[in-house]
Structures are given as structure tokens and as C-alpha cells.
Amino acid sequence: MGTSEEHNQAAVSAAFFPIPIDSLDAPSLELDLYLRHSRGAPVLYRAKGSAYSVRDCKKLADQGVTHLLVPITQHRVFQKLMTERVTTAYEDPNLSRAERTRIVRESCAAMISDLMTYPHIPGISETLGDMAGCFAAWCTQDESKFSYLLDMSEHDYYTITHMVNVGVGCGMLAAELGMPTDQIQRIVQGGLIHDVGKIGVPAEVLNKEGKLTDEEWAMIRRHPEIGVEILRTNGETCAEVIEMTIAHHERLDGSGYPYGLSGDAIGIPARICAVLDVYDAMTAARPYRGPLPPNKVLDTIRTESGKGFDKSIFDAWDRVVQRLVEQDPSRAVQDTGQPVPPPGILRQMPNAAGSTDQTALAAGEVRGVFVRRFMRTGPGVGDPIRCRVMSTEATAVRLTLPCPAAAGEMLRITLPDESTLNLMVTRTTYGPGGEPIVECARAA
Ligand SMILES: [Fe+2]
Numbered sequence: 001m002g003t004s005e006e007h008n009q010a011a012v013s014a015a016f017f018p019i020p021i022d023s024l025d026a027p028s029l030e031l032d033l034y035l036r037h038s039r040g041a042p043v044l045y046r047a048k049g050s051a052y053s054v055r056d057c058k059k060l061a062d063q064g065v066t067h068l069l070v071p072i073t074q075h076r077v078f079q080k081l082m083t084e085r086v087t088t089a090y091e092d093p094n095l096s097r098a099e100r101t102r103i104v105r106e107s108c109a110a111m112i113s114d115l116m117t118y119p120h121i122p123g124i125s126e127t128l129g130d131m132a133g134c135f136a137a138w139c140t141q142d143e144s145k146f147s148y149l150l151d152m153s154e155h156d157y158y159t160i161t162h163m164v165n166v167g168v169g170c171g172m173l174a175a176e177l178g179m180p181t182d183q184i185q186r187i188v189q190g191g192l193i194h195d196v197g198k199i200g201v202p203a204e205v206l207n208k209e210g211k212l213t214d215e216e217w218a219m220i221r222r223h224p225e226i227g228v229e230i231l232r233t234n235g236e237t238c239a240e241v242i243e244m245t246i247a248h249h250e251r252l253d254g255s256g257y258p259y260g261l262s263g264d265a266i267g268i269p270a271r272i273c274a275v276l277d278v279y280d281a282m283t284a285a286r287p288y289r290g291p292l293p294p295n296k297v298l299d300t301i302r303t304e305s306g307k308g309f310d311k312s313i314f315d316a317w318d319r320v321v322q323r324l325v326e327q328d329p330s331r332a333v334q335d336t337g338q339p340v341p342p343p344g345i346l347r348q349m350p351n352a353a354g355s356t357d358q359t360a361l362a363a364g365e366v367r368g369v370f371v372r373r374f375m376r377t378g379p380g381v382g383d384p385i386r387c388r389v390m391s392t393e394a395t396a397v398r399l400t401l402p403c404p405a406a407a408g409e410m411l412r413i414t415l416p417d418e419s420t421l422n423l424m425v426t427r428t429t430y431g432p433g434g435e436p437i438v439e440c441a442r443a444a
Helices: 003-015 054-062 072-091 097-117 124-141 143-147 159-176 181-193 196-200 214-221 223-233 239-247 268-283 294-304 311-327
Strands: 016-020 033-035 043-046 067-071 364-372 384-392 397-400 410-414 420-430 436-442
Touching (some): 016 097, 097 124, 097 181, 097 196, 124 159, 124 181, 143 159, 159 181, 159 268, 159 311, 181 268, 196 223, 214 223, 239 268, 268 311, 294 311, 384 410
Antiparallel strands (some): 016 067, 033 067, 364 410, 384 397, 397 436, 410 420
């Protein structure tokens, strides 16, 4: 890729942010929508005040367009619309539980993704405060309905899914502890934001499966401080949010980081976040193993690291989880007593013939498009990319791409039979010719 192309891409990424084409349905738009063909400059598609309907969305989809662009200066307007849309979806009696859950979780993930992509837009963390306000109200009104926003089963672990889950769980835990709604809101916001500093840690370090070197470990340990730097630059002043970001890896017995605080030096919001952070990280599927059942995770935390956590807070979370699993056992991964299989990309991945034989996918070029993108250079969301499938292994697919990709980015590839497959990037390495090789896991 030439330098000028990279420059163009960087200029577009600095001035616009992508939104999925089905994000809006408005008789009179409150913002401007731009369309970008190939790698050219974005062109105005619909100006503020004009209509954008489901029919327009369908037309765009028929043309293969997946995303529109909105000027970054209109980001706050878009986020307000998203919060309204999420509230409407959550309260819509005609939507199924699965659909409601999908809309709320995806919208929340998109807001977190925006915070991580554009951390320096003033006030961007406030948008998560609006979302957190909704979460706080919902979880105190009807815990059972709200609790389905916590994914306790097949989810993969990557930073943004994790932050959504921690935010949801923090809300339920704070409510269980009897906190007032305004404080629950701040605790939810802290949960949604707590790992923002991970944007300062290289993806290959975050996702490394083997043992970390001392230097890599030092990079990981910096993410709470990087997070707080980002929040301060952004104008975030909420004490709970800052404390949860800086101290969610601190442990009561002094064994945590970044400062090795102990006992009373660690506040209640950080103690809440610590429990949810570890709980969600352990229940989630990893490339090398499947998701773990909630009870098994709670037992492990209780026996192996009990001294690091606040017992009364941990017990409160234990009660919440027991209650939820009792209400609906199907929401959690079952504990069969058998070793948990890896997420198993091969067993779930269709191929051209629709059989379990993966050879059709194992070689050759496929078309792809990013549907979630954090990196600012190279093709953006919606730009067509050519990918070459190198290999499919027990838990991963390896592709060569024309650009590196960050962990947690998602791309959709089109298989030879025109079916599509969503993949989540776990890391980028480089081949002998310097070509980026991207390792992916199957995404929902
Ligand atoms: Fe963290």
C-alpha cells in the first residue's frame, strides 16, 4: 500500500467514524451521512434534515454497502440517538429476548469501541455514562430481564465483550449490595470503561497464549495507568470510574498491580470491578479452551484467590449468579465434569459443500470486509479486502491480509458458495516477506 493511500485512509479515519447501515431509521436525520466508494474520499449521501429509512438501508445492503460514515464532530449526536434506540429496543414488547439482548449488547460494544478508537474526542466517555444510566435503572427495576445482558455461556473473550459483561455484572452486583441508583450508574460506567487502557498495549502481547516475558508483563501492567491518562485527557472526573480503571487489578492482600495496594487503600468500586473482571475472564471461551461453567469459576476464585478479594462482595456476586442459574439453567454453560473442548472453529465452520470437510476453506482467496476496525491505517470498515486463507486449525483460521489487524477487530469473509463467516482477530504476525498474517477465531 502506498504512502498516499495510507495518508488518505488516516485522514478519513480522523474525520469520520463508521456506523452500520442499520443503525438509523429517521424521517428527519439529525446528522450527515457519507458514503465511501472503494478508497476514494467520502461523499455526502444524506444531509441533516433528510430522511433515511429501512428501505434505504436495504438498497445499500443490496449494493454490498455495510457501513456509512458520520463526521466525528457529530459523534455526540449519534451516541445520543444510539442510547435512545437501545432504550426503545429494550422496552419493545414485540422483540424477542434474544433480539433485544443482541441490540443492547452490540450498541454498547459499539460505544466502547468508539471510546477506544477515538479516546481523545472530548466527552466521549460521557456517552457510556448515558448507557450506564439506562443499565442502572433497568437492573433495579427487573433484575431477571436485565440479567440476560450478561453473557454467561458461549462468548469469546476479547476486550470489548469483556467490558460489556463487566459493566452489566457490576450493575447487578452493586444493586445486590443495596447501592442507590445514581451510584449503581457510576459503577456500571466504571465497569464498561475499566480496560480502556488496553489500547496502549500491543495486541500480540494482550493475546499471547504462551508465557509472557518480563517486558511483556510490564506492558500489561501499565494498562490501568494508561486508562486513567486517557480518561483524564478526556475530561472524565467521576471518582468511581477513575478508581475502577486504576485499581481493578489491585488485591486486598497486596498481590495486585499497578501499585500493590492492600486493604482499605482499595475502595469498594474497585473491589466490585475486581470480582467481575476475574469472573468474566474465567467464564469466557479462550482460543485454547471452551467457556467454563459459572459454578466452577466461582469455586476456583473462592479457593485459589480468596484472600485477594473482598469476601462480602464476592459472596454477593455468588448469590446473584446462583439466583440467575437457578431461574434459567440454560443460560450458563453446563458443567458436565468432562474437559471443556476448545471453541472449535472447525466443527462450527461451514464450507462450500456444506460438509464438515474444511478443505474448501483451507486454501485460496476469499473476499473480506472489516465489520469492526480499531486501527486507523489501511482499509477501514466496509472497504473490500482480499484475504488468502492459509490454514484452518483446531481453534483458529490463519489468513494473509493486505494490512495488519488488531485483536478484537472483526471481519466477514465470503466463502465460495457466497455464505459468509464472521471472524474475530486474535493476533497479527508477519510472514517471511513481511506480509501480515492474521489469526482469527470464529465470531458470532
Ligand atoms: Fe484490566
